Amino acid sequence: MTRRSLPGMLAMTAASATLLAACGQAGQADGGSGGGGDADGGTTEISMWTHSAGNPAELEVYEQIIADFNGSQDDYEVVMESFPQGAYNDAVVAGAAAGDLPCLLDMDGPIVPNWAWAGYIQPLGIDEGIIDSLLPTAVGRYQDEVYSAGYWDAALSIFARESVLTENGIRIPTTDEPWTLEEFDAALVTLQGAGYETPLDIGAEDAGEWWPYAYSPMLQSAGGDLIDRDTFLTADGALNGPEAVEFFEWFQSAFERGLASDAGTIGNEEFNNDEVALSYTGVWNALGSLEAAGDDLLILPPPDFGNGPKIGGASWQWGISAECADADGARAYLEFSFQDEYIAAFADKQVVIPATKGAEELSEMFGEGDPLQPFVELSQLYALERPPTPAYAVISSVFERAGKDIMNGADVQSTLDQAVQEIDANIESNDGYGF
Amino acid sequence: MSSDTTRGGPPSGRLGTPDQMAARDAERVRSAEEAARRRRRRKVVGYVPMVLLALFFLFPLVFMFVSSLKPDAQILSDIDSPQAFLPVGDISLDNYSGVFDRVPVARFILNSVLVTTLIVGLGVIVNSMAGFALSRLEWSGRKVLLTVIIATLIVPFETIAIPMVYWVSKLPTIVMENGVPMYDFGWLNSYHVQIVPFIANAFSIFLFTQYFSTIPKSFDEAARIDGAGWFTIYRRIIVPLSGPAFATVAILTFLPAWNQYLWPLMVVQQEELRPVMVGMQYFFQINPAWGEVMAYTSLITLPVLVMFLAFQRAFVSSIASSGVKG
Incomplete structure (x- = not known):
């Protein structure tokens, strides 16, 4: 019996090993995704990761740029791998742990200082002329060094219907004279009285980076901030000072009075269906609302909470990994890619604000007289980057939690004090993150 | 045999008369039928919660399949009504x-x-x-x-x-x-x-x-x-x-x-x-x-x-x- 079972066992082991080896071979067939390497014909392969999987419009532009670049010279071949956005940062962190980052990778603007501090990316080192031509918020800096650059930015605004404001005797704000907090609050109360059960879709049903992106500019407009930007060593006084407390008390009361809600759906459906009168949302939702409201749509500046309106700046940008074996090739690609025609293509296909003046003119949506041109103005006037510190990753999650607690009725001062304590403890345990 | 039988009368005694026996048989049948009815009722009563529980567990799957046939706007508008579980409205395989x-x-x-x-x-x-x-x-x-x-x-x-x-x-x-x-x-x-x-x-x-x-x-x-x-x-x-x-x-x-x-x-x-x-x-x-x-x-x-x-x-x-x- 033993004699018969041994060959069976060996066969089973061999079969398993063969199967796994075959699997391994299948996986290895296209090579890894590490830094540059020699491809056929002496060209050097430049690996590239994007967060754009599942976004065919964005991928189409990248594929075009890569095809054009690869066809324009014989030294480098860019090879792209795309990841879904929600999983992208985890993939990069894992890649960094395994020493398997690509040469080129994109990243959300606020994370740039953290990845620079962690040693994932190196100074960008591309032509200064290109950097100078971009919107300031499309450039990622850490400790005065440029680490990333992007083709576009996004902007938030208040969407409204002109007819609704006019019928209710509400002044239409302009960039010269935006709504004050009192006016904004009074407008919401008036609209609630006019039959809008929840007059403002403030987007509180969303989660993650949306919270600091959307609400920290309101805090900054009120005179507070996420951190003391002079030292980047403490949030004390910025996030829990009297201005911040005053803003968050209004924020809390807006939910208590039913002026805003955390119900509803992510996106702009409620505004498009005229279920809410005002929507605090981004440029990416503008086409749908233009379709729904037509000429009646107003793209309004956000309210002035005391220190001028503010909106969040910095979107996805490109950097070069620290371990890239052929950074010159990566730079050559990036310099090639910052052409107005590509930037305009991104802007029109993605509905985002082009980062250069030339692309703005080429764009069918953001040029002079185009329907989404107001976003360019809002971005230029009010965009403020989120604090360029490696601590931002922690600040972001702490701010979201504190904001949600306050929305749900927590005591404002003690919640903000607790948030400051957490942020400061993190900064201290990381020796100030280089500041 | 009992003395009643020897007198040529109808069988009686412990078994009773034929009428009594017939009545008892009828009663037994009625009891059996009643027991069967009770069993059926208990079975039905037992099945009701099971069916409800099955539906409860089936709802997410039904919602998923039905919603996969609807446009985004309709999924959101149907969500607070029973229509969320019905393939009605603008149905297609576009998704x-x-x-x-x-x-x-x-x-x-x-x-x-x-x-x-x-x-x-x-x-x-x-x-x-x-x-x-x-x-x-x-x-x-x-x-x-x-x-x-x-x-x-x-x-x-x-x-x-x-x-x-x-x-x-x-x-x-x-x-x-x-x-x-x-x-x-x-x-x-x-x-x-x-x-x-x-x-x-x-x-x-x-x-x-x-x-x-x-x-x-x-x-x-x-x-x-x-x-x-x-x-x-x-x-x-x-x-x-x-x-x-x-x-x-x-x-x-x-x-x-x-x-x-x-x-x-x-x-x-x-x-x-x-x-x-x-x-x-x-x-x-x-x-x-x-x-x-x-x-x-x-x-x-x-x-x-x-x-x-x-x-x-x-x-x-x-x-x-x-x-x-x-």
């Missing part, structure tokens, strides 16, 4: 075509089927052998080892994920270059990095060990007298007697293997090697495409449903015999 435009679904499903099949197949072999060694063979330290194996159950995977990524990126492998096998390092971007770490499973080993311990050791002794080796005893005696344990382990291994997300996300960068759950993230852009999410979920749920329906009997019997639910 399915959208899914195929956005994601290589067939490739992802194929990858998941391959990875899951191998994890389950190799898992039941390796873990049952480990369970056999721990429960049937006498060797010093086996109890300590079993304790250590069980202790690993309390370590969450997320805490060891990053070190594991580091280690698998350093493991040796063989790659073919121009038809020549070459020695190399790094398991990232492969199928085997998604399979090998999940073949050995502490809970499966524990389950097999416990189940095998219930089989009388006299079977082993008889087989040994007949000249059987340990592997023969495992293959010819233990395995055939442990169907429910194998079914339980297969099911408990299948579901997490099919639902793998974090690990493949970290170790696989090439799209053509990704499993289905990573593909789900493709639909969560700035504004989620809910219709396509539902269509994709429907597509990737089908293999699980087919698997469950095919092994339904084994699934139920394994729960009944092992007391373990997934």
Whole structure:
């Protein structure tokens, strides 16, 4: 019996090993995704990761740029791998742990200082002329060094219907004279009285980076901030000072009075269906609302909470990994890619604000007289980057939690004090993150 | 015979008159019918909660399939009405075509089927052998080892994920270059990095060990007298007697293997090697495409449903015999 079972066992082991080896071979067939390497014909392969999987419009532009670049010279071949956005940062962190980052990778603007501090990316080192031509918020800096650059930015605004404001005797704000907090609050109360059960879709049903992106500019407009930007060593006084407390008390009361809600759906459906009168949302939702409201749509500046309106700046940008074996090739690609025609293509296909003046003119949506041109103005006037510190990753999650607690009725001062304590403890345990 | 019968009258006494007997028979029939009716009523009453419970568990699936046929706006507007569970309104297969435009679904499903099949197949072999060694063979330290194996159950995977990524990126492998096998390092971007770490499973080993311990050791002794080796005893005696344990382990291994997300996300960068759950993230852009999410979920749920329906009997019997639910 033993004699018969041994060959069976060996066969089973061999079969398993063969199967796994075959699997391994299948996986290895296209090579890894590490830094540059020699491809056929002496060209050097430049690996590239994007967060754009599942976004065919964005991928189409990248594929075009890569095809054009690869066809324009014989030294480098860019090879792209795309990841879904929600999983992208985890993939990069894992890649960094395994020493398997690509040469080129994109990243959300606020994370740039953290990845620079962690040693994932190196100074960008591309032509200064290109950097100078971009919107300031499309450039990622850490400790005065440029680490990333992007083709576009996004902007938030208040969407409204002109007819609704006019019928209710509400002044239409302009960039010269935006709504004050009192006016904004009074407008919401008036609209609630006019039959809008929840007059403002403030987007509180969303989660993650949306919270600091959307609400920290309101805090900054009120005179507070996420951190003391002079030292980047403490949030004390910025996030829990009297201005911040005053803003968050209004924020809390807006939910208590039913002026805003955390119900509803992510996106702009409620505004498009005229279920809410005002929507605090981004440029990416503008086409749908233009379709729904037509000429009646107003793209309004956000309210002035005391220190001028503010909106969040910095979107996805490109950097070069620290371990890239052929950074010159990566730079050559990036310099090639910052052409107005590509930037305009991104802007029109993605509905985002082009980062250069030339692309703005080429764009069918953001040029002079185009329907989404107001976003360019809002971005230029009010965009403020989120604090360029490696601590931002922690600040972001702490701010979201504190904001949600306050929305749900927590005591404002003690919640903000607790948030400051957490942020400061993190900064201290990381020796100030280089500041 | 009773005295009543001898007088030529109708039978009486303990059995009573024919009329009385007929009445008793009728009463018995009535009682039987009444009992049958009561049983039917009890059965119906018993079925009502079961049907309601079945509907309760069916609702998410019905919602998913029905919503996969509707445009996003209609899914959101139907959500607070019974229409959410009905295929009414603007019904089409557009979401399915959208899914195929956005994601290589067939490739992802194929990858998941391959990875899951191998994890389950190799898992039941390796873990049952480990369970056999721990429960049937006498060797010093086996109890300590079993304790250590069980202790690993309390370590969450997320805490060891990053070190594991580091280690698998350093493991040796063989790659073919121009038809020549070459020695190399790094398991990232492969199928085997998604399979090998999940073949050995502490809970499966524990389950097999416990189940095998219930089989009388006299079977082993008889087989040994007949000249059987340990592997023969495992293959010819233990395995055939442990169907429910194998079914339980297969099911408990299948579901997490099919639902793998974090690990493949970290170790696989090439799209053509990704499993289905990573593909789900493709639909969560700035504004989620809910219709396509539902269509994709429907597509990737089908293999699980087919698997469950095919092994339904084994699934139920394994729960009944092992007391373990997934």
